[in-house]
Amino acid sequence: MTGEITTLPDIDPLLLRILPNPRPGTPPPSSKLVFGKTFTDHMLTVRWTSAGGWEAPVIGPYAPLSLEPSAVVLHYANALFEGLKAYRSNTGRITLFRPDMNMSRMNRTAERIALPTFSGPALIELISELVRLDASWIPQEPGHSLYVRPTLIGTQNALGVGPSTSALLFVICSPVGPYYKGGFKPIALLATTKHVRAAPGGIGSYKLAANYAPGIIPQLEAAMEGYAQNLWLWGPEHFLTEVGTMNLFVVLRREDGATELVTPPLNDIILPGVTRDSVLSLARSHSSTPLPGLPENFIVSERAITMPELVSASKAGRLLEVFGAGTAAIVCPVDRIGYLGEDIIVPTGERGMGPVSEVMYREIVGRQTGVIPSDWAWVVKE
C-alpha cells in the first residue's frame, strides 16, 4: 500500500529454535578454568539483514562461524561486544547481574557504527534460555560464574565502507573462576603519557571492538617496565580516565576531613561501566542506608581529576585508595602508579584492598550471589 510504513522484525524469542548439541562436553574442573578459553555446549545466533530485519533466533551447538573473506568485520572492525555474568547459588538458583545495563549499552554502541539495534528484553530472554540450557556448566564454587559474551558483527560481503547490510548477533558462554585466587592482589599501573585510549569526539565511550586491540601494545610496554596495566590519561592536564579495560576510582581525604570517592564523569572518553554504575549507586545509598565499613563523612564525586592532584594528595598523605572497577575483577586495588619516572605509592591495607574498595566488593558480590537481596540480580531459574 502506498505510504504504508513497514517496520522490520525485531528479535522475537517466540521464534526461537533450539538444536540440542548431540555431543555435549564435560565442564573442566573449576580449578583449571582460564578466562574465556572454555565454552559451553551451546551458542545463540540471530542473523539480521537490512532488507528483512532480525531473523528467527537459533540456539545450537557451539560451532565455528562461516564468514566470507570479504565480510566487513574482518576489514573495518564493525564489531562490538558485552560481558556479563550468570551466578548459580548452592540452591541451584541462577541469576544474571544487571543485564538491562548491558543491553542498553550494546544498543547504544551498535548505533554508533550503524549496526542494527534490537529489543533488550528479547535478548535477555534468549540469553536466559541459553544459560538455563547450559546450567550444568556454571561452576558453583564461591567466586565462580558463567561469563556471557554477546557479540554483534557486520557480515556484509562487500568492501565498501558504509553501514553493513547484514549482521550476526551471537552469544557464547564460558565458565570462569574467581579473579583473585587466594586473596586480593593489588596491581601496579603505569600512567602512560605515550598512548591514549580515547579522545573527545572519538569512540571511547562505546564498547566497540575497535577500543581493545590498540591497547595490547601499550599494556605490553607497561609490563616491560614492571607495571600490570596502563593508567590512561588525557590532555596536557593529564586527566585520569581509565585503568586497562576498567573504570577508575580514587579515594581521597579532603582538606575538610571528608572522605571523597572520585571517578571521572561520563563523557566521550569514559566507558559507562556496569560495575562503575554499581559502585556509584552503592556509595550514594550510604547517606540514607549506611553501609558498614564506609566512613560517615563520605562524599561521592563524578568529577575530573588530574595526575598533579593525585601527586599532591599523595604527598600530603591524603591519597587513601585507587581501584579499577569492571565485570571481570569487580574491584581491582592499585598499590603503585608510575608517573613521569617516579612511583606514587597507594595504600592498600593489610588484606590488599582499601576499606572503600573492600566494602564495594562485599556489597556487589553479595548482590551477585544472592546473599544480599537486590533487584540487580535477575532471576533466570529459581
Added chain:
Amino acid sequence: MTGEITTLPDIDPLLLRILPNPRPGTPPPSSKLVFGKTFTDHMLTVRWTSAGGWEAPVIGPYAPLSLEPSAVVLHYANALFEGLKAYRSNTGRITLFRPDMNMSRMNRTAERIALPTFSGPALIELISELVRLDASWIPQEPGHSLYVRPTLIGTQNALGVGPSTSALLFVICSPVGPYYKGGFKPIALLATTKHVRAAPGGIGSYKLAANYAPGIIPQLEAAMEGYAQNLWLWGPEHFLTEVGTMNLFVVLRREDGATELVTPPLNDIILPGVTRDSVLSLARSHSSTPLPGLPENFIVSERAITMPELVSASKAGRLLEVFGAGTAAIVCPVDRIGYLGEDIIVPTGERGMGPVSEVMYREIVGRQTGVIPSDWAWVVKE
C-alpha cells in the same frame, strides 16, 4: 641446544601450494563492476602461530573462512588491511603499483597491535603469483584495474585481551572500474567539529580495521547535510587532517606569488598514504624535471594548516585547490567545504579538477598504466 636462538619461519614462497579452483567463475562485464563486490577465483591464505611461525602459503579457491565464535578478531578488532591495484595493459603486461609501500605499512601496522610481521618481498611474490593466476579477471579498459586486498587478522580462540597466539593473512582480489565515470566529479566536504578520526597518541597513522567502522556514522551525518565526506579536523585550532578515508592536499597562492601545495605532515593522526607519497614525490621532482602544467614558482610543504588559514585564503582569493588522495580515486577534487555553518567554495576549473590535481592524476595514472615508464610499476607479467 641450550642457549640456541631459534627463529620462527617467515613466509616462504617456495612452500606455496596451489589448489586450482575446479569451478572458475566468469568475470562480469566491466561496465557492471561495483567496488569490492566481485571476487576472483582464488585467494591466498597464510596461517601463523606464535609457537610455529608462518606456515606454508596456500593459493586456493575463493571460499568462506571458518572462524571460532571466540576468535579475537570478532571481539577486539585485531585486524588490519592494505589496498593496492594491479593493472593490465593492452599488451597483456601486468604491473602492481608500489607494493613495497603497502608491505612496509602493513608490517608497521601489524606491530602496533601485536600481530606477526613478515617478509614484504615474500608476500609481493605470492601476491604476484595470485594475480598471474587470476589475470583473466583484470579488466583491460582504461581506468580499470584489479583491486588487491591483503588482510591480517588475529584468530586466537580465547577471550583474553593480549597478543593473539594465532593469525591468518589472506589476500583477495576484486576487479574494479574507474572511480570517475564520465568526467571528474568534485565532492563537497563537511569539516566536522563533532567527531574526530584520530588523536595524538592514538592509532590514526596505522591502517587498522579499527579506524574505519567508526567513520561510518559521521559520513552518514555529513550526507544528511548534503556533503559527500567528512573533512576531519583536530584540536581547538581546527587543524585539517584527512578527507573521509583519503589524505588531504590544499593548493594556495602565497602572498609572495608562489603556488604552494600543502599537506599535513606525517604524525600520529595522519595515515602515510601511498598516493600521498606519490603526489609529494612528483611535486618535488618538478623543480629538477618540470611537469607540464605545474606553475614555475611551485613550493611543496608538509606542514600544519588550519581551517582559519583556509578561510582567510579563500576570502583573499588565494585558495586554488583542495583534493583528497587515495588508492581508489587517485585524486579526488573538492568544490565546497561546509564549516561552522558556512560553505567555503573551492575552485575546480572547467573540467572539474584544478590544474595541480589534474597534473598529479595524469602523472600517477601514466605510471600505473605504463604509459610513463617508472620504477613505481612492479612488473608481475611481461
